Amino acid sequence: MTDRDPDDTTPSSPSSPSSPSSPSSPPPYGQDPHGSPYPPPAYPPQGQGYGQGYGQGYGQPYYPQGQPLPGQAATMHPQANTALVLGIVSLAGGMICGLPLLAGPFAWFTGRKAKREIEAAPQHYTGASEAGAGMVLGIVSTVLLALGLLAGVLVVGLLVVGVSTA
Template structure:
């Protein structure tokens, strides 16, 4: 009778089996990206920069780090939130410029 091989601890898989551990900041990047997209666009650039760094680290790990999908979601949400932030700054700038020009040429 043969028994199945066990890993270093009874009932746990041996090292190297199962999914790789997730990048330590994967969940943080995803949360920052989603919150930046929905509530506070100022967090968008933070998620974009952190996501870019984490994607690079995952690629350099050679498959030893997981969490690529969570990092990608946060990264893309960060890019979109940053675009919304830049659009809002542009719109506010145009509105302020129109108000300044319109207020100074009224002749009063």
């Protein structure tokens, strides 16, 4: 007879490696291999369905889409400064030589578009004041452009009428 050590876990008779009594086989599916008394965390997070956004899998905190992550600041809208620069160039340059007034409608359009996008997603973008200022400068320079064109048409009309009467 052989003496068996009580701590020896090797079976005395051959058994299949997939038997549940074998210490080398994994536990059945869904059970914790370490014997934790706590249930595993739910997947996906409670209250959310599948497809809630990239990276929202097991163990990840849930952040609603359309909002910046914690610690992430909103950025300046890329067209807000463009509208402001176009408005300044059109108004200041228009006072010097008149030709830059043609940039006024572009400043108005760009400022309006940027301001709408900022108001639609204030958590993503800043720069509403720059876009608004560019839009106002664009409106002013567009009005000056229209008045200048109207004055030019009147001058040409008066010259044509004056030449034809002479």
